[in-house]
Amino acid sequence: MQLYLPIADIPVNIFLILAMGAAVGFVSGMFGIGGGFLMTPLLIFIGIAPAVAVASVASHIAASSFSGAISYWRRRAIDPALALVLLSGGTIGTALGVWTFTLLRSLGQLDLMIALSYVVLLTTVGGLMFWEGLRSMLRIRRGIAVSLRRSGSHGWVHGLPFKMRFKRSKIYLSVIPVIAVGLIIGFIGAIMGIGGGFILVPIMIYFLRVPTSTVIGTSMVLTLVTMVFATMLHAATNHLVDAVLALILMTGGVTGAQFGARAGQKIRGEHLRLLLGLLILAVGIRFAVELVIRPDDLFTIREVGGAA
Amino acid sequence: MSRRFFAFTIGSAVALGATVFSLPARAERLIVSVSNHRVTVTPNYSGEELVLFGSVEKDSSTPASRNNYDLVVTVSGPRADMVTRRKERRFGIWINTDYREFLQVPTYLALFSNRPFDAIASPDVERRQQLGLNNVLLTQRVGTDYADVVPNDAFRSAFVRLRSERGLYREETSAVTFLTPTLFRTGIPLPAEVPIGTYTVEIKLFSDGALITHTETAFDIVKVGFEQFVAATARQDGLFYGAFTAFMALMTGWMASIVFRKD
Numbered sequence: 001m002q003l004y005l006p007i008a009d010i011p012v013n014i015f016l017i018l019a020m021g022a023a024v025g026f027v028s029g030m031f032g033i034g035g036g037f038l039m040t041p042l043l044i045f046i047g048i049a050p051a052v053a054v055a056s057v058a059s060h061i062a063a064s065s066f067s068g069a070i071s072y073w074r075r076r077a078i079d080p081a082l083a084l085v086l087l088s089g090g091t092i093g094t095a096l097g098v099w100t101f102t103l104l105r106s107l108g109q110l111d112l113m114i115a116l117s118y119v120v121l122l123t124t125v126g127g128l129m130f131w132e133g134l135r136s137m138l139r140i141r142r143g144i145a146v147s148l149r150r151s152g153s154h155g156w157v158h159g160l161p162f163k164m165r166f167k168r169s170k171i172y173l174s175v176i177p178v179i180a181v182g183l184i185i186g187f188i189g190a191i192m193g194i195g196g197g198f199i200l201v202p203i204m205i206y207f208l209r210v211p212t213s214t215v216i217g218t219s220m221v222l223t224l225v226t227m228v229f230a231t232m233l234h235a236a237t238n239h240l241v242d243a244v245l246a247l248i249l250m251t252g253g254v255t256g257a258q259f260g261a262r263a264g265q266k267i268r269g270e271h272l273r274l275l276l277g278l279l280i281l282a283v284g285i286r287f288a289v290e291l292v293i294r295p296d297d298l299f300t301i302r303e304v305g306g307a308a
Numbered sequence: 309m310s311r312r313f314f315a316f317t318i319g320s321a322v323a324l325g326a327t328v329f330s331l332p333a334r335a336e337r338l339i340v341s342v343s344n345h346r347v348t349v350t351p352n353y354s355g356e357e358l359v360l361f362g363s364v365e366k367d368s369s370t371p372a373s374r375n376n377y378d379l380v381v382t383v384s385g386p387r388a389d390m391v392t393r394r395k396e397r398r399f400g401i402w403i404n405t406d407y408r409e410f411l412q413v414p415t416y417l418a419l420f421s422n423r424p425f426d427a428i429a430s431p432d433v434e435r436r437q438q439l440g441l442n443n444v445l446l447t448q449r450v451g452t453d454y455a456d457v458v459p460n461d462a463f464r465s466a467f468v469r470l471r472s473e474r475g476l477y478r479e480e481t482s483a484v485t486f487l488t489p490t491l492f493r494t495g496i497p498l499p500a501e502v503p504i505g506t507y508t509v510e511i512k513l514f515s516d517g518a519l520i521t522h523t524e525t526a527f528d529i530v531k532v533g534f535e536q537f538v539a540a541t542a543r544q545d546g547l548f549y550g551a552f553t554a555f556m557a558l559m560t561g562w563m564a565s566i567v568f569r570k571d
Contacts, residue, residue: 063558066561297470299463303390
C-alpha cells in the first residue's frame with residue numbers, strides 16, 4: 001500500500017516502513033539500544049532526505065526509549081539524580097546540535113557531515129565492540145573468567161571537583177564528566193539522528209563506573225528527554241519532522257522491540273556484543289563506501305526551504 | 309551577407325508593422341480552455357494529464373491566405389528559489405563544493421509546440437519569446453550579479469536535466485496538434501510529485517516566424533487530505549507540530565509498555 005509522506009515528500013510503501021521499524025525494533029530490543037544508528041541510515045538508503053530522516057527518527061527513538069524507561073522505572077533501575085545531571089548537559093548539547101544542523105544545512109554540507117559522522121563514529125565504536133566481544137569470547141573459550149567492571153582502579157575522572165553522591169547507583173562522582181557526557185551525546189544525537197545509547201552505555205560503564213543495574217535505565221532517560229527535545233527543536237526550526245513516517249516507524253519499532261528483548265535473553269553477552277559490533281561496523285562501512293565511490297550524479301538541486 | 313541582413317531587416321520591419329497595425333482590430337484571437345481549473349492531489353494521486361483546448365478566431369482583417377499557424381504553449385508552476393550544487397572529489401571523498409542559486413524559477417515548466425522551435429521562429433525570436441528550455445529565462449545569482457547564462461552552462465544544464473528527470477521540466481515539440489487548421493489541443497502531463505500552487509499557461513500564436521497574438525489562462529493545483537494538513541501544520545506551527553509529534557511518540561511508547569507488560 002502506497003502512502004505519501006507529507007514532509008519527506010515521497011510516496012513509500014507503508015509495509016516496507018513498518019517492516020523496517022519492526023526489524024530495527026527487534027535489534028534494539030535484543031541489544032537494549034534505541035536503534036537510531038540503524039533506522040536513520042535505512043531511511044536514507046530508501047531515498048528519504050538525510051535531514052528528514054534524522055529529524056523523524058528522533059521521535060521514533062523517543063517512543064521506544066519511553067516504553068523502555070517505564071519498565072526500568074518500575075524495576076527501580078533508574079538513578080534519578082544521575083539522570084538529572086546527565087540531562088542538564090544533554091539538553092544544552094541537543095540545542096547546540098540542532099543549531100549546528102541548521103547551519104550545516106544552509107551551507108549545503110549537512111548530508112556530508114551526517115555521512116562522515118556515521119563513518120567515524122560507527123567504525124570506531126563498532127570496531128572496538130567487535131574486538132572486545134571477540135577477545136572475551138576467546139577468553140571464555142580458554143576458560144578464563146572475565147569481569148566487565150574492573151573495580152578498584154581509580155582514573156583521573158575520580159580526581160575532579162564538584163563531587164556528588166548518586167545514591168541509587170551507589171557512586172560518588174564529580175558532576176563535570178557527567179555533564180560533559182550528556183552534552184556530547186545530546187549534540188551528536190541531534191545531528192546524527194541517534195539516541196546514542198550504544199555509545200552512552202559503554203562510556204557510563206567504563207568511564208563513569210556506573211553499575212550495570214542502573215546504567216541502561218538511566219541512559220534511556222537521557223535518550224528519551226534529548227530525543228523529545230530534539231523532535232521539538234527540529235520541528236520548530238527546520239520543519240523536517242515527518243509525523244506520518246515517525247508514527248509508522250514507532251508502531252513497528254515498539255512491537256519489534258518486545259520480540260527482540262526475548263531473543264536477546266537467549267544469547268550470551270559476549271556473542272551479543274560481537275554481533276552488535278559487527279552490525280555497527282557494517283553500517284559505518286556502508287557510509288564510507290558511499291562517500292568514496294563516484295556518485296551517479298554530481299549535481300543536486302535543493303529548493304530553498306524545501307525538504308530535499 | 310549584406311543582402312541577408314537587408315532582407316532580415318525588411319522582414320522584421322514588416323512583422324513589426326503588422327503587429328502595430330493589427331493592434332486596434334486584432335486580426336486573430338485565441339480562445340482557450342483547460343479541462344480542469346482546479347486539480348486536487350489526493351494522497352494516492354499518481355499523476356494525471358490536463359487537456360488544453362483552443363481555437364484561433366479570425367476576423368475580417370485577417371489576411372485570407374494566413375493559415376500556417378504555429379503554437380507554443382508554456383506552462384509554468386509556482387516559483388521558488390533553488391540551489392544547484394556540484395560534488396567534487398576532495399581528500400578522496402565526494403563532497404559538495406561549488407553551487408549556484410536559481411532565483412524565482414518555476415518549479416514546474418513545460419513547453420509544448422506543434423513543430424520544432426527553430427522551425428517556428430528565428431533564433432532571435434526564439435530567445436526573445438523564450439521558446440524552448442534553452443531559451444527560458446532562469447535567473448541565477450552569479451556573485452553579486454543577477455543574470456541568466458548560456459544554455460550549455462554546467463549548472464544550468466544540470467538544473468534543467470535534473471528537473472526533467474523528475475518530469476517537472478519538459479519540452480515537447482510535437483505535443484500541440486491542430487485538429488482543424490484553427491482548432492488545437494495539447495495535453496499537460498502533471499507527475500505525482502507536482503508542486504502545489506497556481507500554474508500559468510501562456511499560449512503564443514506564431515505565423516511566418518512572427519508572434520501574432522498571445523493569451524493566458526491558469527489553473528490551480530491543490531493538495532487535499534490528511535497529508536496536506538500535516539504538511540501545512542508543520543510549516544506554519546512548527547512548535548505545536550513538534551510538541552504534538554513528541555506527545556504522539558510518548559503515547560506510543562506508553563501504550564507499548566502497557567500492551568507488552570510482563571510483570
